Amino acid sequence: MIRSLLSLTACVLLLSACAQPPLRGTGDLGVVVERATGSLQIIESATRTALARVEGLGDLSHASVVFSRDQRYAYVFGRDGGLSKVDLLSARIDHRIIQGGNSIGGAISQDGKLIAVSNYEPGGVKVFDAQTLEPVADIPATPLPDGQKRSRVVGLVDAPGQSFVFSLFDTGEIWTADFSQGQTPRIERFTAIGRQPYDALITPDGRYYMAGLFGEDGMAQLDLWHPERGVKRVLDHYGRGEARLPVYKMPHLEGWALADQQAFVPAVGHHQVLVLDARSWQPVDAVAVAGQPVFVTARPDGRQLWVNFAYPDNDRVQVIDTQTHAIIADLRPGPGVLHMEFTARGDQLWLSARDGGEVQVWDPYRLERLSSLPALSPSGIFFSSRAHKPGY
Known part of the structure; x- marks a missing residue:
């Protein structure tokens, strides 16, 4: 009788183990944004395969993604103001909120505990707890002259010292928000940095924040090691120049x-x-x-x-x-190449061909196409290795 019970228990445990999904790490995973359908494909670079599709993510026409420190969760910033936390292992939405009316990207803090979202509507930055997506801080942007709206915010990045840096498109400013002392940020504003900063970057060492200017020639640079020096103009006499061409898509x-x-x-x-x-x-x-x-x-x-x-x-x-x-x-590669992403060690280059309905994988050393995956109007490609890169 005891032997029979033990055998039955062993069978139940074996069947239970078979029903569980296989264990896998997250360091080799990534996501492909399918902009037309509001979905993500979860991909694995080692096998060059798609593992799952997650739907119900709203308007992903200008979506961007950051990852949790453990590389398990992808935070998706939708154009409709949606902020979604996606579990890469269970391939489901862990949590989703609508935090604004029109958002244009976001960032995760240095310690991985805060998620910041830059908004066109309402103009400003909202900050949330990375685990629960509960609100932490609301940073309204500068009001516009009409008194009805606030400046649109672009170029939001994380910076060392538990800070975020971003630009104000309509009012020509760069702000830093320092969360190192708690959940009430210390804001520093730099005004008159140039007309219409449209996007920005931070250098890999986290020192320089660079905002591209659309309304005039040049770029605006803030040295985060020496913010007391103010904003410096870079490429002051270069930009769209005298022979202005129509800009079909902003770089x-x-x-x-x-x-x-x-x-x-x-x-x-x-x-x-x-x-x-x-x-x-x-x-x-x-x-x-x-x-x-x-x-x-x-x-x-x-x-x-x-x-x-x-x-x-x-x-x-x-x-x-x-x-x-x-x-x-x-x-x-094909029609409508929108985005490119290298794997962390550079052995593969993935690119999205939106109008061809596929994602392609290339060998960047031999300059040869290795394979392709079908996708629904793919745009952004993001690998979880971004979790350990500042500014991503």
């Missing part, structure tokens, strides 16, 4: 590159990638490319740049050698 500064003590930045309204000395921040070259660049993405070893373009050249990707500044490949 994204997040995808800029630092390599061999050089900074590579997409030009606004020019068919060029700008090259700056990363010590003096002075221009040293301008690489002519096939169209208006959107992302300039560096291979992790810094030897290559992969560049995609706005319409009508958005079926092309060009590869630039960072030492010679020569174009070493002119690829045609």
Whole structure:
């Protein structure tokens, strides 16, 4: 009788184990935004496969994603003001709130405990507890002259010292919000930094915050080690320039590159990638490319740049050698290339071809396409390795 009970128990345990999903880590996972359907595909780079689809994430037409420190959760910022916490292991929405009317991205704090969202409507930044998505702080932006609205906020990044940095598009400002002393932030404002900062980046060491200007030539730079020095103008005499071209899609500064003590930045309204000395921040070259660049993405070893373009050249990707500044490949992956993402060690380059309905995986050393996955109007691709990179 005892032997029979033991055998039955063993069978029950065996069947229970078989019913459980296989154990896996999260460091090799990522997500693909399917903008037309408000869904995410959860992907695994080692096997180049899609594991699951998560639906019900709202308007993902300009979605961005950050990850928890343990790389288990993806926080998705939707254009409809939605903030969604997605469990990559269970492939489900852990929690979702509507925190605003029109949001344009977000960031996770240095300690991983705070999620900040930048909003067009209402203008400002809202901050939430990363575990529960309960509100922590509301930072309204500068009111506009009509007294009815506030400035739209763009270029939100996390910074060392438990801070967030962001730009105010309509009023030409850069603000820092320091949460190091608790949940009531210390705000520092820098005004008259230039007209219409449209996006921004932070250098990998967390020192320099750079805001691109759409309303005038140049970029605005804030040295976070020495904020008392104020905002400095970089590339003051370069931008859209005299021969202004129509801008079909604004370049994204997040995808800029630092390599061999050089900074590579997409030009606004020019068919060029700008090259700056990363010590003096002075221009040293301008690489002519096939169209208006959107992302300039560096291979992790810094030897290559992969560049995609706005319409009508958005079926092309060009590869630039960072030492010679020569174009070493002119690829045609397919229609509507929107985003590119390297795996953490740089063995793969994933890109989304929205109008082709697929995500492609490339070998960036051999410049060969390895495989493709079907996807529903894919746009952003984000790997969980971003969890350990400041500014991502």
